[in-house]
Amino acid sequence: MNSHLFNNVLLFTRTLHAAGLNITPTQTTDFLDALTLIDIRNRNQVYHAARSLLVNRREQMRLFETIFNFFWRKANVASPLAKQKTPLAPRHKRPKQHQYAAMLMARAIGKTDQEIEMVDKAETYSDADMLQQKEFAQMTGEELDQVKRLIQQMTWDISKRITRRRVQAKSGHQLDLRNGMRSATKYGGVPLELAYQKRKIKERPIVLLADISGSMEKYSRLMLQFFYSVAQSHKNVESFVFGTRLTRITGDLKLKNIDRAVDQAAREVRDWNGGTRIGESFATFNREWARRVIRRGAIVIVVSDGWERGDSGLLVREMRYLQHRCHRLVWLNPLSGRQTYEAKVEGMAAALPYVDDFLPIHNLQSLKELAKHLEKLK
Amino acid sequence: MFNSVEETVNKLSDQDYIADEGLATALFLSLKMGKPLFLEGEPGVGKTEIAKVLAQLFETELIRLQCYEGLDTNQALYEWNYPKQLLKMQAAKQSNGSEETFDVFSEAFLLKRPLLHAIDPNRSKSPILLIDELDRSDEEFESFLLELLSDFQITIPELGTIKAEHRPMVIITSNRTREIHDALKRRCIYHWIDYPSRQKEIDIVKTKRPEISDQLAAQVVDFLQEVRKEEFYKLPGVAETLDWAEALGHLNATEITPKMIEKTLGIILKYQDDVDKLSGQGIEVIMERIGG
Structure with missing residues (x-):
């Protein structure tokens, strides 16, 4: 494969990656393979090949399209083999990266806004007792802070759901025929030991x-x-x-x-x-x-x-x-x-x-x- | 097998399936690169249909696995024929009177389910494997599938490893009621099937419902394309377009009128709230917009 093209493809996938699309090396090599199969002079085919291999969520399609258009713009005029001279990622089109942004903000805030441990203060039981009944609307700022800590300590065990998937169990309503049969072979075809299954339990969304x-x-x-x-x-x-x-x-x-x-x-x-x-x-x-x-x-x-x-x-x-x-x-x-x-x-x-x-x-x-x-x- | 994207479009169109270039490219690459084709999109845009068309085109068997919650290897892959095993063991014991165990975990006692059928080494040609509505299954099944799709072989503990001689062409569909895991999607060629453009949809109606006049076909498509711009819980897909066109044909309609639409609203919209919203005034507004 033409080395300019090869480099451009790498640059392209790297740009997509930097823009927040999670692209694996395998996907990149797959895309290179695909380019040998299609007509690379046909921009549409290149576009669809890239999209079907590198994008796997509908939400990412617009971002992908923007970057693709930016990247292969020149290819439209000259040859797709021409070397790209401006390997710049379109920064303004980056999706919001919450975690990342949050980290930066945290770092910026961290200097002035030190976290204060208030757990000890809130832990006195008489206080907590009184707090139980008091309406949120009538609380003072300090009380609200204590409530915040108390809410943090609450444990939630929301009712679970019995799924339709079955798992092995020591007892249950349903026979596990496969394991029962396996043990029956030991007794000449008499199912002496019964095996059971029960429905799996999962958290509800x-x-x-x-x-x-x-x-x-x-x-x-x-x-x-x-x-x-x-x-x-x-x-x-x-x-x-x-x-x-x-x-x-x-x-x-x-x-x-x-x-x-x-x-x-x-x-x-x-x-x-x-x-x-x-x-x-x-x-x-x-x-x-x-x-x-x-x-x-x-x-x-x-x-x-x-x-x-x-x-x-x-x-x-x-x-x-x-x-x-x-x-x-x-x-x-x-x-x-x-x-x-x-x-x-x-x-x-x-x-x-x-x-x-x-x-x-x-x-x-x-x-x-x-x-x-x-x-x-x- | 196709040799180019253009050929893919043409061959599909020979089978009365109108595909746009995006879908054709994805399909072409999927076949060439031996990767599953992962199709997502709203219900009724022809995701399942493409598998049927491919099976006809390549004159091969279509194996369909409909997913549902709790789908496990017993129903997707294989199960042992327990009554047969039990009878065989009892019979063997009575005939030779010995306690000697009889091997009942052999192929004769195996019930093959769709996935095992698809990788059966005795096949002479690749089948089409359609894994329909994968979003209905649960995560456990997804990870199992991931394993199967990577090398098209499975191991049955009692029998050994079974490996496909002719790898099936795999088509996975999802209505996106939940997000499928990225690991699985990355191994596939992904394509989002959108509602077709006006012209493409008219072509589809003409091809699939040749008994309808061109004028009626255009009206039906115009109306539904406008309906899709409105906010409904469930927008009409291509399947609804075709059903509606057929229904209008049975009613000997030559053009769509508010009265005719009112009577057949249940074919276009499937929620009572949606029907209430469109009925009466709503129909007239849309009729005005398409100049009918």
Whole structure:
């Protein structure tokens, strides 16, 4: 193979790699192989060959196309064998690299904002007792900090799902014919020792959706703490926040340092404390995410006070769709803990018929009860 | 086997499958390089169809494995025929009266499932192996598949290793209800099948539903192309286009009218909420946009 072309291909795959596409050396050699099979004077064929071998997600296609066009622009005019002179990656087109950006920010912040250990201070039990009942809305900043630590220490053991996959077991309802037969050969075809199988148990996927609009302002940061603690103890957790629009913060909450994770998630969000369009946000979720993140036996947890500025008819439609697709739809309302609470808010009243579990989340006690409730879900 | 991308497009079109250059390139490379073709896309855009077309084209067998949750090696690969084994052992014991064990783990007692069929060394020609809707299976099956697809051989502990003489041409489809692991995708040629362009879709309708007039075909496609610009839970795919065209044919329609659309809405949209949204006013708005 022409060495210019070879170098260009290497440069091309390296550029893609730098832009965030995860390309293995095997993929690069495959692409080189492919170039010998197709007509490399045909730009379209080169494009499709490269795309089918180097890209394996639909989201990456636009980025790929940009880089491809940039790279093979000259090839259009002159020969594809001409040497590329400007091996510059199109930096402005790089996808957001959360982890990386978060690291830089952490480094920048780290100099001024030293983390203060407050665990000892928060650990006194009488304090904690009193905190259990106090409403989040009425807490002082210091109390909120203590609550944050307590939420961090909570353990979540959300109900599991029995899958259809079977595994060997000492006892069970189903016979494991294969192993039973194997042991039967020892006894001349008499199945004396029976082997069993049982269904495998797996964690349920969990989808968290939090309202961060103005009316929820007091609770939103605490809710992110709550999301973080769930996301750290479960494998399959997807987190979203919404106000006037929906933002996915799953990736941010994966950071190991809770303060950074919550800060990072907070930074992603553009519409803190704005208005609420629950219906529209759910519509976005239902169309763009539901099919991918609501998997088998998923539990969807919504945290919101139900103040809806938009059309409550839309909310009804989206709630119905959502409820039909998940195993359990849990709605946590910070206001419903008050004894005088009635679902008078229009949005809440509209959504309520489609909610499986409607629970308060106004103090630590209610969070603990939530944990118990989620454990017991069938 | 094809010799160029152009030939691929033409041969497929001979079989009434209209493919664009992207799909043809991916398919051509997949066949040439002996790698599985991984097709993703919305339901009803012809992912499964391509496997059927290839089987006809190469006059070879199509082996289909429909994935579902809990799919395991017993159903995908092989299973032993337990009743037969048991009877054989009992019979052997009665006829010679000895306790001597009889070998029941041999090929005669093996039930072959699709994947084992596909790599059967006794084949004279490569079959097409269609692994349909892989996203419905679970991660455990995916990692098993990864192993099989890398060298097309499997080991049955009681029998030994079975290796394909003629490697199957593998086509994997996914509706993307979940993300398939990158490790598997990287071993494949990946292609996202989009909804076809207007002209391509008209060609598809004309080829597959020759009984429909050109005018009606164009109207049907125009209408559905507009519907796809709207927000519905489930957009109509090419399968719906063809079904609808056929239905209109049965109803002796010469052109689409709001009344006719209203009656046949259930063929285009599959959710009651979607039907409610389009019905009445919605239909008229779209009819206006396509100038009908």
